[in-house]
Amino acid sequence: MPSARDIRRRIRGVRNIKQVTRAMNMIAAARLRRAQAKAEAARPYAQRLTEILTDVAAAGGARHPLLERREVRRVGLVIITSDRGLAGAFNANILREAGHFVAQQRVPTGIITVGKKGRDFLRARGVTVDEHFPQPSRDVRLEEVGAIRKRIIGDFLSGRYDQVWLAYAQFISVLKSVPVVIPLLPLEPPTEAAGAPRQRAAYQFEPAGDALLETLLPQYVEVVLYRALVESLASEQAARMVAMKAATDSASEMIENLTREYNRMRQDAITKQLLEVVSGADALAKAEQEMA
Amino acid sequence: MAGERTYRLEVLTLQRMFWQGDVRFVIAPGQEGLFEVLVGHAPYVFALKPGVLHVRLPDERNQYMAVGGGFLVVQPDRTSVLTRSAELPEEIDVARAQRARERAEKRLTERSEGVDVPRAQAALARALARLKVAEYASAGAR
Numbered sequence: 001m002p003s004a005r006d007i008r009r010r011i012r013g014v015r016n017i018k019q020v021t022r023a024m025n026m027i028a029a030a031r032l033r034r035a036q037a038k039a040e041a042a043r044p045y046a047q048r049l050t051e052i053l054t055d056v057a058a059a060g061g062a063r064h065p066l067l068e069r070r071e072v073r074r075v076g077l078v079i080i081t082s083d084r085g086l087a088g089a090f091n092a093n094i095l096r097e098a099g100h101f102v103a104q105q106r107v108p109t110g111i112i113t114v115g116k117k118g119r120d121f122l123r124a125r126g127v128t129v130d131e132h133f134p135q136p137s138r139d140v141r142l143e144e145v146g147a148i149r150k151r152i153i154g155d156f157l158s159g160r161y162d163q164v165w166l167a168y169a170q171f172i173s174v175l176k177s178v179p180v181v182i183p184l185l186p187l188e189p190p191t192e193a194a195g196a197p198r199q200r201a202a203y204q205f206e207p208a209g210d211a212l213l214e215t216l217l218p219q220y221v222e223v224v225l226y227r228a229l230v231e232s233l234a235s236e237q238a239a240r241m242v243a244m245k246a247a248t249d250s251a252s253e254m255i256e257n258l259t260r261e262y263n264r265m266r267q268d269a270i271t272k273q274l275l276e277v278v279s280g281a282d283a284l285a286k287a288e289q290e291m292a
Numbered sequence: 293m294a295g296e297r298t299y300r301l302e303v304l305t306l307q308r309m310f311w312q313g314d315v316r317f318v319i320a321p322g323q324e325g326l327f328e329v330l331v332g333h334a335p336y337v338f339a340l341k342p343g344v345l346h347v348r349l350p351d352e353r354n355q356y357m358a359v360g361g362g363f364l365v366v367q368p369d370r371t372s373v374l375t376r377s378a379e380l381p382e383e384i385d386v387a388r389a390q391r392a393r394e395r396a397e398k399r400l401t402e403r404s405e406g407v408d409v410p411r412a413q414a415a416l417a418r419a420l421a422r423l424k425v426a427e428y429a430s431a432g433a434r
Contacts, residue, residue: 038307041306041307041308041309042306042307044302044304044309045304045305045306045374046306048304048365048372048374049363049374051365052337052363052365052374055337056337142306142376142377202335203335203336203337203365204334204335204336204337205336205337205338206322206323206324206327206336206337206338206339207323207324207339211323211339212337212339215323215339215361215363216339216363219362219363219374219376222306222376223306226306
């Protein structure tokens with residue numbers, strides 16, 4: 001049976017935790033807004049680049065090593081998780097989805113992790129991680145994305161992986177993100193049907209054809225990666241925001257319950273003391289009467 | 293739009309819509325050399341190398357930007373520059389660009405092992421573009 005003082009101490013402890021979770025909730029909310037703005041800002045560029053790629057591919061005869069389909073002997077999977085925890089089921093959801101994917105492969109799968117949580121999870125289970133990258137900073141700088149892109153493209157071109165897939169948390173809304181696994185390499189040039197109908201022009205290209213692809217395709221890979229990283233960041237912050245809101249709420253509830261218990265104990269103690277005083281007084285009065 | 297003497301240009305990076313406005317012409321650093329885009333240019337996709345994007349504004353002033361490679365797309369309704377990085381003269385840190393240039397040049401002349409030559413060349417091109425933009429702008433073009 002905890003004493004009243006124990007309960008007071010627990011209330012204080014829970015109150016401190018609540019302050020922390022509430023602060024984390026607000027920070028996550030602010031970072032989520034920034035990540036959403038980043039995702040939004042990248043859209044025109046991504047769209048235009050996709051249009052160019054569509055047009056180049058539609059112009060026909062697009063040939064480039066990054067477009068080349070070969071017999072699949074080894075698959076590479078890039079798993080984007082976060083460096084930090086306390087984000088609810090965010091990392092667990094992606095890792096589960098990635099696990100399903102790996103289980104379905106008929107060929108060996110090599111894993112590249114982005115974000116500490118993914119690497120730690122896999123290492124703890126004895127899974128070899130071919131390569132690890134820390135989660136990019138909140139600015140998602142191009143150098144950070146470029147390093148990952150370079151490695152992936154290098155591994156594909158060298159034949160280490162015959163396909164590369166990307167697992168990340170697609171951001172739908174604050175309350176919803178969906179873990180997805182999408183194909184990254186070989187690149188599948190988007191087709192006209194995928195984009196909104198738009199004004200088309202018969203483009204000329206400089207440099208012509210394949211030489212242009214040499215510049216275009218790595219850029220396109222970078223855009224896909226960048227967007228996945230930014231969306232993953234938004235999903236992470238949203239998950240953390242929701243988790244910390246829940247933690248703050250249950251802390252409030254716990255404080256309420258503990259306070260109630262504390263008050264009851266205090267009341268009981270007072271009642272007990274009163275009873276003792278009264279019965280003591282009674283006993284004294286009785287004794288005096290008898291003496292008289 | 294016959295008779296129009298300007299067209300719409302937008303400069304986009306992954307981070308944001310970097311610059312947009314009406315322009316008379318653009319001179320851009322293509323991978324196969326400088327080229328100029330005037331009003332009514334045929335639909336075209338150009339690959340860019342790091343360099344100076346020279347924009348002539350409707351009031352005949354010049355606007356220079358350092359771009360880090362990418363694409364210039366001429367569409368009937370607008371012209372877009374898609375680039376990994378873009379900077380206006382006032383955003384350029386000349387001292388830093390100078391240092392980057394020296395560093396890259398040193399790497400390229402020494403050619404010691406472990407030097408990523410394409411990367412050093414790209415760094416050099418970017419640094420030179422920044423320095424040029426800063427120089428043009430301060431030369432009183434505005």
